[in-house]
Amino acid sequence: MSGGNHPAGVLRLHLWACRSAIRGTGRPVRPGRHPGARAGAGCPVRPPLRNYRRGEDLRRHAQTGQCPGGQIPACLHPARRLLPQLRSHGDRPSRFLGGAHAGHHRRGAQPHRKRTARHVPGRIRRLAGIGGNKVRIALAQVWQETHTFSPLPTGLREFEANGLYTGRDILDRTAGVGEIGGFLAAANADGDVEPVPIVRAWALSAGRITAQALTLLEARLVAGLVMALPVDGVFLSLHGATAADGVDDVAGYLLQSVRQMVGPDLPVVASLDHHANITRRIVENATALVGYRTLPHDPFDTGERAARLLFATVRGEVSPTIGWHKIPLLAPADRGSTDEPPMHTWFDAARRMEQQPGVLAVSPFPVQPWLDVAELGWSAVAVTDHDPAQAQQLAAELANQAWAMRAAFWDIRRLPPAEAIRQAAAAPQGPIVVADASDSVLSGATGDSTCLLRALLQQEIGGLALVPIVDAPAVEAAINAGAGQVITVPVGGTLDRLFGQPVTITARVEGVAPAGMAAAGPWGSAELGRTALLSVGAIRLLVSERRGFGGADPEVYRRFGVEPAQAQLIVVKMYFNYQSLHALMKGSLMADCPGLSTWDLRQFRWERAPRPLYPLDDLPDWRAG
Template sequence: MPRIAVGGFLHETNTFAPTKASYADFVHGGGWPAMVRGTDVFKVMRNINVGLAGFIGEAEALGWELVPTIFAAASPCAHVTKDAYERIAKVIVEGLAGAGRLDAVYLDLHGAMVAEHFDDGEGEILRRVRQVIGDELPLVTSLDLHANVTPDMVHHADALIAYRTYPHVDMADTGRAAARHLALLLQNGQHFEKAFRQLPFLIPISWQCTSDFPSKAIYEQLADMQSEAVPTLSFCPGFPAADFAHCGPSVFAYGKTKRDAQAAVDKLAGLIEGHEKDFDGRIYSPDEGVRLAMELSKAARKPIIIADTQDNPGAGGDSDTTGMLRALVRNHATHAAIGVIYDPASAKAAHEASVGASLKLSLGGKSGIPGDAPFEATFTVEKLSDGKFVAPGPYFGGRDMDMGPSACLRIDGIRVVVSSHKAQLADQAMFRYVGIEPTEQAILVNKSSVHFRADFEPIAERLLICAAPGAMPADPASLPWTRLRSGIRLKPNGPAFTAPHSSPLHSTATG
């Protein structure tokens, strides 16, 4: 019986975001399951949409013995603190060192983690793991579609296998795919050759959606390109908000021969580069989006849904900016709802005031985003919640959620979901838990970029994308880059990055 060590450590880092990921953020999870260690991993990683859960299910079906270390994940934000990184990495590495005989290791990683002291968080984790297990033991990793894949990650892992959907409804499926690939490696000690290429332009996250053109067609062709000769092929559009040399899209393959793998990578890269101009689209200002939504809603039978993409807590935002709320109020929108605004102080005040109270608040706007500020107004407290519920939609996949003390506040014809913890609004339950029925609203504003589509497209008349002030610009060329690799274009068909002459070269370790 093969004996496989498993673990998970996930964070998507926006180096331009206002708030860093502390150890406490990983303990809570922030939309991910809370941190678990040892055999408790098996209690949580069951029947949910997480890579490690999919791997465990497939491994058990294959009859493997599993040795758990830790699962830890936190909501996207700025750098992972050195304290958090080292404490979690230590559990993984010491767990492997004390595990006894092992036949392989599987890790569920994100691929876009930047720590305070390491640019390439995953490359460093994989290096440390390889140092413990040696060069011969198979090491397989699942990655997020937004991974900024680095040469070190490719070098240290025997296989990197990325999600193929955005919204990420296939996280568990990717864990299962990693288990199947590991089974090939374990069969007679089979070995696959690697090929890897980074692509020459950043892709805005709003246009990475795999249910739309061009990503949909690219991933369909990617699936057709896999074969017995190339059992695993991946395309990561990347997370375009990490200021280091290896930020950006990449393709990578594993083949029976180097020629097989390289041919697959070359063909896929050529396909993607041929669609460069298609990775862009219309973004509305807050007032434009709200006015259009109000006009469309007159004849609509279902809600008009607006993505507040630049304050997406799934991309590093603090989920507290007020630009879209101001636009709703300013344009006298009715039958509208917006969420989730993260503001523990306002949520606490609502609970202290009780249902039915009128409450003057300075709501949101506390993360210091340029062009944003708290929204000062009088609200009515409509409903209170302890913030605990299940999110059954296809993205969260039945996860237990804990948003902390929460409230539904009303101002005029607009309802606002206010929480004490952050998670992007990607499930209809994130309105319902405070008494808002999303299907009965004319306009819904979701602090999300794409993940909300998985549960909201079926109830939407039309989807719009708006750019109010936030930590994750819809246009990556607007970010103050300083450390990208020279020559990469800052957006599709955009200007090429040139490194400042005064900036020193940085190694993987920055501290």
């Protein structure tokens, strides 16, 4: 995707030329050799620091943006020059690429931003003896977990629906939320860090990202980064198990794009979901990697930890080195909770390693398993302070421990659907959360399985049961009928026809939200679209156009006048990340339904994953070197 006349490749070529001018590589760019060059003029390049003779020269550059003997090149704002090519890819690229910088290109204005003191790295400003000595850290997020067997493609629309922000909008909308919220909290506590927001793109787990969406996301990332240069470091929030059409390793792909922009020495720290698929390209292009510590996940805390490590690296207090090992192992998330063995045992070993002198971060990565890509497998990563041998040794120890426990990660304890409903209904006190893990919307499933709805309809339950399901036609029927009306309509099975079939119900429309709704979760909000609440006896069926957070946000039910704390059971479409229900629930169960996020990985046709791979293959022994 990055070569030839492809817009992303053209953009990278152009921005590389601009980066050479900004960073002072001394490489002249001849007229017409890159898209940013004006006809007959070229892009004049003078190494900004090469001609500095006295402190006042450095001070003048910091205050005026002028280099001794030459101006900063006129190609520092490349995005607008590429709009004709990007428009061919649709999705309103002029608005998308403009972001916080769109106003810099009014008619008649110069095609580059004046580089004032606040755009010069903190270390240069401190040498110059001028004000504004904060370190400048670029921050960006491109986050999506890919389920390569999912029928739901991930286009730009999916990112826009769940939070695609640029510039100052990132600071305003993500404070206190997710990895970026954690970064901002750490920067605020530090007091000497200036966040430079680039792009925040978050989408719900689904199929591969479309080539068009990846092109535009990469373009916004690298264009925004070049417009922010110079910076002292880069913070990237990535999932790590993300694939796109033609790109198996989106995290490594984007890290490589950033590394090409900032050069080999600038600190680049990435926070990752611990279900990331660590690859060689990720490791080679990052200064440090920091993964989640818990399931249910801890994105905010992870953002804080990664930020503090980045700040220390920028200031020269530490020099991170990465050691890592791949493990030929897959497992579903059934035993993935870090609150109990065996996952607790593995993650606790990482915490003990972090207590050793010189160890900066140790991260186990039990990759999400519905990902048919090259280099698939669990990973162990250790980051040490300038000690690669120690990092590699710790990673090997952690990898070998996971392999020794591999059978324990396959101790499946799901209940048959009818038994899960029976036990939840018979519990002395509710609500009991019943997880439909095989239809997990946070694992890329469709959220429209009728497995537990069928089990509920076949049993008499004494208390209220809350059930979410995705079905756009059923929402349309409910809205057309209106609140208070009775409708007969098929629900479910509209997206995933492989594992589920519709169920026809006669229900009362308790309420509708024709303007659309959103659900809240650990990473921010996720769109539900138009939504309706239907009642069938004691069942309250939350029917939505989009997946949201799979019924895990109690506020969605409250907007329809239903208090989840009074329910006997609550069905959620996920494994463990229903933190918003923890204060209400009195217990939880996991049902063994069919679905796209099933524990039985042999049901899928594997084509790209490396083999042998436990348990898909007979692999009696393995050991990290």
